[in-house]
Amino acid sequence: xxxxxxxxxxxxxxxxxxxxxxxxxxxxxxxxxxxxxxxxxxxxxxxxxxxxxxxxxxxxxxxxxxxxxxxxxxxxxxxxxxxxxxxxxxxxxxxxxxxxxxxxxxxxxxxxxxxxxxxxxxxxxxxxxxxxxxxxxxxxxxxxxxxxxxxxxxxxxxxxxxxxxxxxxxxxxxxxxxxxxxxxxxxxxxxxxxxxxxxxxxxxxxxxxxxxxxxxxxxxxxxxxxxxxxxxxxxxxxxxxxxxxxxxxxxxxxxxxxxxxxxxxxxxxxxxxxxxxxxxxxxxxxxxxxxxxxxxxxxxxxxxxxxxxxxxxxxxxxxxxxxxxx
Amino acid sequence: xxxxxxxxxxxxxxxxxxxxxxxxxxxxxxxxxxxxxxxxxxxxxxxxxxxxxxxxxxxxxxxxxxxxxxxxxxxxxxxxxxxxxxxxxxxxxxxxxxxxxxxxxxxxxxxxxxxxxxxxxxxxxxxxxxxxxxxxxxxxxxxxxxxxxxxxxxxxxxxxxxxxxxxxxxxxxxxxxxxxxxxxxxxxxxxxxxxxxxxxxxxxxxxxxxxxxxxxxxxxxxxxxxxxxxxxxxxxxxxxxxxxxxxxxxxxxxxxxxxxxxxxxxxxxxxxxxxxxxxxxxxxxxxxxxxxxxxxxxxxxxxxxxxxxxxxxxxxxxxxxxxxxx
Numbered sequence: 001x002x003x004x005x006x007x008x009x010x011x012x013x014x015x016x017x018x019x020x021x022x023x024x025x026x027x028x029x030x031x032x033x034x035x036x037x038x039x040x041x042x043x044x045x046x047x048x049x050x051x052x053x054x055x056x057x058x059x060x061x062x063x064x065x066x067x068x069x070x071x072x073x074x075x076x077x078x079x080x081x082x083x084x085x086x087x088x089x090x091x092x093x094x095x096x097x098x099x100x101x102x103x104x105x106x107x108x109x110x111x112x113x114x115x116x117x118x119x120x121x122x123x124x125x126x127x128x129x130x131x132x133x134x135x136x137x138x139x140x141x142x143x144x145x146x147x148x149x150x151x152x153x154x155x156x157x158x159x160x161x162x163x164x165x166x167x168x169x170x171x172x173x174x175x176x177x178x179x180x181x182x183x184x185x186x187x188x189x190x191x192x193x194x195x196x197x198x199x200x201x202x203x204x205x206x207x208x209x210x211x212x213x214x215x216x217x218x219x220x221x222x223x224x225x226x227x228x229x230x231x232x233x234x235x236x237x238x239x240x241x242x243x244x245x246x247x248x249x250x251x252x253x254x255x256x257x258x259x260x261x262x263x264x265x266x267x268x269x270x271x272x273x274x275x276x277x278x279x280x281x282x283x284x285x286x287x288x289x290x291x292x293x294x295x296x297x298x299x300x301x302x303x304x305x306x307x308x309x310x311x312x313x314x315x316x317x318x319x320x321x322x323x324x325x326x
Numbered sequence: 327x328x329x330x331x332x333x334x335x336x337x338x339x340x341x342x343x344x345x346x347x348x349x350x351x352x353x354x355x356x357x358x359x360x361x362x363x364x365x366x367x368x369x370x371x372x373x374x375x376x377x378x379x380x381x382x383x384x385x386x387x388x389x390x391x392x393x394x395x396x397x398x399x400x401x402x403x404x405x406x407x408x409x410x411x412x413x414x415x416x417x418x419x420x421x422x423x424x425x426x427x428x429x430x431x432x433x434x435x436x437x438x439x440x441x442x443x444x445x446x447x448x449x450x451x452x453x454x455x456x457x458x459x460x461x462x463x464x465x466x467x468x469x470x471x472x473x474x475x476x477x478x479x480x481x482x483x484x485x486x487x488x489x490x491x492x493x494x495x496x497x498x499x500x501x502x503x504x505x506x507x508x509x510x511x512x513x514x515x516x517x518x519x520x521x522x523x524x525x526x527x528x529x530x531x532x533x534x535x536x537x538x539x540x541x542x543x544x545x546x547x548x549x550x551x552x553x554x555x556x557x558x559x560x561x562x563x564x565x566x567x568x569x570x571x572x573x574x575x576x577x578x579x580x581x582x583x584x585x586x587x588x589x590x591x592x593x594x595x596x597x598x599x600x601x602x603x604x605x606x607x608x609x610x611x612x613x614x615x616x617x618x619x620x621x622x623x624x625x626x627x628x629x630x631x632x633x634x635x636x637x638x639x640x641x642x643x644x645x646x647x648x649x650x651x652x
Contacts, residue, residue: 014583017583017584017585018583020585021464021465021583022464042585094652097648097649097652098645098648098649101648118652123652125458125462127651127652128636129595130651131636131637131639131640131647131651132451132636132639134640134642134651135612135615135636135639135640136451136605136608136609136612136639137608138347138348138641139347182598184598257340257343257344257347257600257601257604257605257607257608258343258601258604259343259346259368262600263599263600263601263604264600265597265598265599265600265601265605266597266598267595267596267597268594268595268596268597269455269593269594269595270593270594270596271591271592271593271594272508272510272591272592273589273591274588274589274590274591275583275584275589275591278583278584278589279462279583279591281583282462282463282583283462286461286462289461304648304652305636305652306635306636306637306644306647306648306651306652307635307636307637307644308635308636309632309633309634309635310454310457310458310461310631310632310633310634311457311632311633313457313458313461313462314457314460314461315464316460318632318633319424321457321632322423322424322427322630322632323423323424325453325456325457325460325632326420326423326444326449326453326630326631326632
């Protein structure tokens with residue numbers, strides 16, 4: 001299977017390194033919107049091409065992995081390239097998924113291709129787990145906790161504040177809330193009761209520290225509904241302790257069974273990730289394999305993780321997985 | 327969707343009560359090998375029939391849920407009934423799954439039906455999670471822990487010892503082992519290091535307690551490879567504290583990503599179940615829905631949980647799950 005990546009940021013680099021762990025997948029091209037001569041990729045033999053030339057590669061790529069951002073890139077990119085390629089993206093604006101799905105579905109069908117959107121861990125694996133939870137325990141409650149991990153969007157928001165040189169924001173589940181959910185107590189939790197936020201900020205020389213802290217804590221949509229802690233640290237400390245992009249979280253379904261709902265069950269799926277983009281990329285690559293196979297079976301149109309049978313994700317055969325994993 | 331159950335033990339009763347939580351599924355018949363007049367089911371309107379008459383119901387049932395045992399019932403039952411019905415079973419003898427699959431596949435194809443075998447939580451949901459783990463983190467290690475929960479097979483084995491009136495055996499993960507795995511230490515664990523076993527035994531009057539304890543602890547295959555604790559209790563205490571059939575466990579995949587495998591990830595799926603048979607039944611019912619839909623699409627032959635896309639498990643439409651669960 002020959003794939004190409006569009007973009008070369010953190011997620012794309014994650015896909016590039018994940019390819020090394022999957023013998024049946026070969027990375028052929030990286031397409032970039034920059035001048036290709038300025039982009040050097042880590043893998044020998046991978047060609048860097050301008051995205052303007054992508055039309056010439058229609059028959060040389062089995063799946064094109066779209067590594068753009070959800071805000072402005074993917075809403076345009078995915079429908080556009082779904083006409084000429086099998087594509088996969090990690091579109092994560094939950095509220096706009098139905099609209100994105102409809103556009104991509106139309107484009108993919110028009111071009112006779114298959115597409116898979118909103119792949120990664122949330123949306124992605126967490127979505128699959130929410131579906132399993134609801135299907136297996138129809139009488140129950142859903143909980144999703146994120147963290148401890150870095151929220152890029154919130155880190156960016158803090159960095160935009162005047163006087164902030166650098167910043168990283170961690171989202172942290174409230175331990176008491178998590179414990180209550182795991183104990184099957186079915187608590188009703190406000191936003192504030194579920195997560196706290198912690199910011200590590202490098203301020204510019206002479207910046208008004210108090211003003212920055214206040215601006216963070218009262219920022220609408222991002223911080224005002226949370227209890228937020230702000231730490232001002234040196235650039236040195238920042239570089240030493242906050243260079244990574246860890247994340248994780250838990251999807252929990254609690255529910256009852258029995259004639260009189262007398263039995264209670266807790267189903268939990270949790271992730272502890274050293275690198276958010278690399279794990280996301282690993283998920284993308286497994287689903288890339290799946291849509292490649294489905295397209296070979298003649299399938300077309302847009303799919304999500306809900307539409308993919310697990311067997312399509314793994315390189316092993318049906319006989320192998322039944323013998324060793326079932 | 328109209329279903330029937332073959333058998334009326336704990337699992338079958340679990341299916342019966344799970345039907346109450348799924349509006350799109352109707353339980354029409356319970357088939358029994360006993361005299362039907364001696365079997366009274368809880369749900370009004372459900373007819374109890376002798377299994378000898380099952381041939382008359384070929385066109386009145388969408389899926390037949392087989393609630394027999396894995397040792398002797400299902401190896402015969404599932405291929406036999408797969409000819410005339412869409413069937414689902416919870417066959418859990420891991421080593422014999424390939425053989426069972428082949429027989430059921432042949433029978434189902436011959437009759438133009440679909441079958442799903444080895445459904446429940448292990449094999450079943452745990453299998454799906456092992457597959458996800460291997461597909462998403464190809465460079466890694468698998469761990470499955472069971473418990474704390476009742477093992478029926480081990481409880482039965484203890485009950486067969488002379489002088490034992492009643493017994494229940496709990497399988498318990500070793501907390502230190504679980505902690506090491508969750509911390510991503512990738513320990514190599516022996517059978518003894520992973521689980522302990524705890525038995526609650528009601529002895530017959532005048533039985534040789536020491537002899538029973540020794541027989542349990544040295545029993546080949548069942549107990550000799552484990553550290554086992556044996557408690558002798560009264561029938562009263564047994565009835566009060568050990569009436570339930572709880573179970574659970576965790577499937578954990580640890581693995582690395584990155585060009586130099588520099589990032590580590592831990593993926594965990596865990597279950598805490600008040601009632602093992604009722605949760606197993608809930609899983610069976612969701613997959614019953616799936617094979618009903620697949621058969622309506624014209625599919626035939628044997629399937630496992632690996633072959634079922636999550637969307638088929640839930641009563642909601644594609645639009646609904648994309649809007650609310652993705």
